[in-house]
Amino acid sequence: MRKFSTFFYGMGQGIKNIFRNRVFSLASIATMAACLFLCGVFYAVIANFRSMISKAETRVGITVFFDEGITDEQITEIGEKIKKRAEVSEVILTTAEEAWEQYKKEKLSPELIETFGSDNPLENSASYTIYMNDISMQESLSRFLRDMEGIRKVNNKKDVSESLTGINSVLSVLAISIIIILLGVTIFLIGITISTGVSVRKQEISIMKLIGATNFFIRIPYLVEGILIGLIGAIIPLVILNFSYGAIINALKENFNILLSETEFVNVNEIMKVLIPVLLLLGIGIGFIGSNVTLGRQLKKIEVQ
């Protein structure tokens, strides 16, 4: 019961602290909200980039050609083996006839086609086009295919896969670096807010220590203050992101219709499903860490007399 009343007392004092120290509290909430908003924006941009890249990745295929004189059964058997690989999403067979038809359509004039008569110069050009769900596995899949019996040639698009994987990594590193810097700034600002709060209440804390308050009792209001600042600082950007994301996507589609007509953006629910727990945890965590670290340092400075 005592612990409950101490907890509620700490809650009440923590809320009072925010109002007493309202300028710094507002500054901290605003900075926290700005940082977490930027984190949210980065996440939304990256999630969309990633979604676009993974869609692009699925369009990058490996083509395999078979040995001369291979039978249809053997081709089917090879196809079954390839389909069993986890990184393979789709395997499409192009027969020699389909390849010749496609070639004629794209490259040859009707006059030239007539000269071939019923011959198929691409007789040995039946192939499988293999699409993947993880393009970073392209090299290992190519090795596997080269070692397979009945396969003459493997064409992969190494450059495309490397550049897509590269873009992904750069984006991740960039986003993580910026987020770390922003979080550092936020922790620093919460620290200043708590330091100010402690120095304003220096006399009160000194008396508390004198009359036998435990460290836990002294710390609770400040921890509550830090956590509340973090929580409010997380809720604000979540609300803004939730309502603005759809509007921004619609505006982008309207204004850049030609460029973005084919683009599928990630759904707001998908974005918020990740952002709600992450930003709330970040806000509460930063608030707690920022206030706890600062408190440790500040309370040591306050002597009883």
Added chain:
Amino acid sequence: MRNYDIERALYGDVEPPVIRLDDVCKDYADDVHALKHLNLVVNKGEFVFVIGSSGSGKSTFIKLLLKEIPATSGKIYVMGRDISRLKKNDIARHRRNIGIVFQDFRLLPEMTVFENVAFAMRVVETPMQKIRTEVPKILSIMGLSERLSAYPKELSGGEQQRVALARALVNNPMLLLADEPTGNLDPRNSWEIMRLLDDINKKGTTVIVVTHNKEIVDMMQKRVVHLNRGVLTNDYEKGGYLNAKI
């Protein structure tokens, strides 16, 4: 062996002294010796004046008892506990046994008289119901029943010190330390505070008063401990300021 086992071995069934200092030294630097080989025993129910000029070690003595600073050497026992062995979390509990009053009152200006006293009970996690009954009682003893809702700035020096005294006593400490409690008060209020301290002592609380007030020490005829440059030079069972020869 735990602390109280040692005390039991030392004192048997006899109650240990409220304060026992064994050869206590406190150095702030190599050449700054605030207390030198201090030996002192204060038993339960005693009223002791600690006197001495500035720099005699009176404040250091109070700080050591509150475990605000550690002794450089020697042992300090408060209510039978060796306080040098207190863990960080036990210091708060140790201080709950000691009431303290200062010359400058140290009341919280934004709190009323009631709230200032209730604050001391809040800090030691007393249930609200008990706070509501105990605070008016102690303030009534201090003659402040009519001033519950007043703020410190609305009170006279004497009233402020009585609030501070109420705050120090509301948790029923075994020991009351008063550091220059009459330093900021006129003679009438000084005597009022001393009368209250004497009453508190008669009810069983051990009282230690650090003071410069010659007249009060002479009139009260209590035990007087004289510190001079960190050394205990005189300890009179019933003495005055004059025979302490400062």
